Amino acid sequence: MCGIAGIFSFTGGKPAQPWELRAMASMVRHRGPDSIGFYRNRRVGLAHARLSIIDPTGGQQPLHSPDRGLSLICNGEIFNYRELRRDLLAWGYDFQTESDSEVILALYRRYGLDFVHRLNGQFALALWDVREERLVLARDRVGILPLFYSRQGERLLFGSEVKALLPLFDRTPRLNPVALDQLMTFWAPLAPETMFEGVHSLLPGHMLIVTRDETRLRAYWDWHFPDQGDWRGQSEAHLAEELREWLSDAVRLRLRADVSIGTYLSGGLDSSALTALAAAQSDDRLNSFSIGFGEGSGYDETPYQSMLAESLGTLHHTVVCQPTDIVSRFPEAIWHTEAPVLRTAPVPMCHLSARVRGTGCKAVLTGEGADEVLGGYDLFKEMKIRRFWARQRHSVWRPLLLRRLYPYLNLNGQRAPAYLEQFFGMGLARADSPLFSHLPRWITTARCKLFFSESLQAELTGGDALGGLQASLPQDWERWHSFNQAQYLEAKTLLSGYLLSAQGDRMLMANAVEGRFPFLDHRLIDFAAGVSPHLKMKVLNEKYLLKRAVADLVPADICRRPKQPYRAPDGPAFFAGDEADYVRELLSEETLQRYGYFDARRVMHLLSKARQGRAIGAKDNMALVGILSTQLWHCLFIENFQQRFSGAGHDSRNHLDTGETDVDNRKDQTAYSGELLVHRRSGGLGG
Amino acid sequence: MFTDDPAALADDDSFLEQGIIDSTGIMEVIFFLEEEFGIRVDDDELIPENLDSVNRIARFVQRKRVAA
Incomplete structure (x- = not known):
């Protein structure tokens, strides 16, 4: 499996720059540590961080059709590739590698957008069609592999993880209140919502078709x-x-x-x-x-x-x-x-x-x-x-x-x-x-929302998570x-x-x-x-x-x-013995107020209960873990946005601008570093 | 009742004695009766005389429908 990322430039959009692709790829390098490959032209830029599993030597991506009319980056596996390949060879496709992903190019040549119905696999992919000037993003049927996209000015950014998109954001993103509302009801944001305002998760079983003038979402499978x-x-x-x-x-x-x-x-x-x-x-x-x-x-x-x-x-x-x-x-x-x-x-x-x-x-x-x-x-x-x-x-x-x-x-x-x-x-x-079957679970989970601050609640007047789901x-x-x-x-x-x-x-x-x-x-x-x-x-x-x-x-x-349900030690683990620095800092009254998502007074009350070691129920547990992780999320992605994302990869601006494709086998450092985490008030990082 | 072989159960056999239905399985039976015959089964009707064989169920449902 791998990490993918890329840029599509609409009419008037600036073409993808090598340093931009490199910055995006470096954010998902943990997904594909074996090698990195790039492709770009004035309309599209593709980056691929590879974990080699099938055809380790020949399966370098981006893959191209023999006439170079199609280019592909794919995260995932096409499990029935041998059967597909046999049929496509008989049909006359000239395969360039032994990679399972290459059948996608051949299928697309033969069946157009219906290629996806033939695949038995798990995938998130981006396919560039030169003749149609069309980019196709597709995600597997049930959503095993992730794919996110966001329109930034006259460009569409996409990638396996949101963090791949963030280095190219002009300004610090905001938390998406609708997603937090969903998360505190269903345990997760529901696609296309993500925690980041303006960033969408491609729906499972869907493809996004992007041309220079428009984007179109197309469903191809559902339960x-x-x-x-x-x-x-x-x-x-x-x-x-x-x-x-x-x-x-x-x-x-x-x-x-x-x-x-x-x-x-x-x-x-x-x-x-x-x-x-x-x-x-x-x-x-x-x-x-x-x-x-x-x-x-x-x-x-x-x-x-x-x-x-x-x-x-x-x-x-x-x-x-x-x-x-x-x-x-x-x-x-x-x-x-x-x-x-x-x-x-x-x-x-x-x-x-x-x-x-x-x-x-x-x-x-x-x-x-x-x-x-x-x-x-x-x-x-x-x-x-x-x-x-x-x-x-x-x-x-x-x-x-x-x-x-x-x-x-x-x-x-x-x-x-x-x-x-x-x-x-x-x-x-x-x-x-x-929603009868799920009401007890969702109503109970939604009690976490009692901890929302007034300002967050004020942003959530446009209907509730249950209503939204019902309508879909x-x-x-x-x-x-x-x-x-x-x-x-x-x-x-x-x-x-x-x-x-x-x-x-x-x-x-x-x-x-x-x-x-x-x-x-x-x-x-x-x-x-x-x-x-x-x-x-x-x-x-x-x-x-x-x-x-x-x-x-x-x-x-x-x-x-x-x-047996799978469970791990929850809330109390954070308050047993010496509290970790990040827990204390992120759950301090001051930080809670500054981030502004939760009512600090109520959270303090919950914390004192947990700190006294009093038994807390499932509901309080969810609230504790949910609040702490929301604070962490904010600290990682919002408060420290400048340090982590802005300008990431700029140091390699001069690298990789020699041709339209390139392969780079340098090992990156992981984008995550723990020491940035603990917020220091005196450092003046946020505000 | 839940076997592939329809001959495995006689109409007067006790479900409980045959080990075919336990107290949880009764739920499934009542669920089915309520759905299929539009009756409501009250708590005090949950007795073996009403529900513990094919024939008993048939008689019970008949009585309920006449009464309704």
Whole structure:
């Protein structure tokens, strides 16, 4: 995988300068440390920082068509490139390299903008068509790889991360209040919103077509479900077998690489199944990687992981992440997420990818998507029970079913169930709301917004996050089963916005490790969409069909084990023992007031509770982590904007202006440096 | 009820005794009955006499629909 960046100049826009491309590329160099390549003309400039995985010697980018009428930079992998290549060779395309990305050029030649439908992969790409004077930006179907763009004057800037765009900003960007509102509701900004005002995230399953006079957004794929009742008619046994075939093939394609591939092993069903399938198809012994949190942490799954690794015969590596690691690595994680987070869970993932990199693996298979595609989340169970309960709201018996969920919560005494009932009773009267399934979660999360300052609240008068989401639902939504509706919401909010981003791509690419997601193979998604919800979750047995499909691969204990959510030490970690300097500085009354996003008095109240070591609930936890990470985000990207971004790369103005393409194998220093972080009031950095 | 083999269950077999449905599974049954037959099942109707075999369910639904 790689980092891409570039500039398109509209009519009257200044052509891309070599130093500009270099500055952009250096910001995403962590994604592609192996080499850098450039291409530019008066209309467009392309930069590519490469992590070589397929055809390490010949796959240098930008790639060009033989007649040089097309140029391409691509971050990602086209897994079905061998099949595509065979067809395109027969059609007569003259391939220049062995790179998987080159099939994109050939497909574009043959099918125009429909090229994208043929790709089975994960990608964010920019394709320049000389004849049409057209730039095409495209992002994979579900949003595995990121792509951002921003119009600055008469130019369009784009890149794998927002930080690639920032060196060319004329002025310091502002926080986008709409995105923060969304984040404090859904856990992430929803594309196209980003935390930076004026910067957009290209929607998953979309392309942006840019010509000298206009930009046009075009959708090519979306999650889609059949009308209620219109399910696949085959028997359960047949469907389980077919699911197994799709999954097995998705793994097979994702083992294609010229480098060593490992797997993430969480201890749950999905990663176990993937590891077993991968082990069966690999010649070498597989490396597997897990996170542990130490015994007694309440989050640790090390015993299951070790048992699995042993039974699957992998060479297993465990990274133990202590609460102090979370604190010390948190700022770097926010540098990569480019957005606040409400949980610290991404941080250990960064720890983990560093370990993967240390063993020489460049790519890992990982289980994200299984819960969305095949019905694994507790939220789906909650919804079922809440719908059942909503029909007889005064029933005493119906809400008792909620106690069946969450055996891992260790509920003591009578209060906890009462709390659960209160929590899940939220929005019960709104059973006809399209967002019914997610209301308890989103209403609870949105309580973080109580900490917003008056001035921030004043900027948020244009409607709320829930209304915005509701307005974006597809036309045939009404005809879908409520289970499918919940799957859709989950895929469009948490999966692409957070799990694949803050907790996925960003933590993987922080250490130049590529994640590969077999459960998100679009053929598997399309197949599973047609499977009856009753087979995805049988009564309250989650991922039922998947369990049946992989029963022979995974130890029975794992199949029977209730699903464990992945969690890491949260809020209290920041206040145990000596507080880190950055925590104290960023959460001081003075800094809170100066940044202006939060009501300092309320935050002080929350902090005193946390500092006294008093137990804080999930809601306070989210608020604490959310506030701290928002402050960090501001410190990194806004307050220190001048030092970090303005003029970045100017020192290399004279480099690389000899021709239209060039390759540079110099190693850059990482753009992130921890010591800039702690804000010093006396230094007069901000204001 | 949830097997591929339709002959596995006789109309008078107890769901609970056969291990076919547990107390959570009853939710699924009631969900289905309410949806399919437009009835409402009250808490005090949640007894084996009403719900613990195919025939019992059939009689129960019939009674409910007559009463409605």
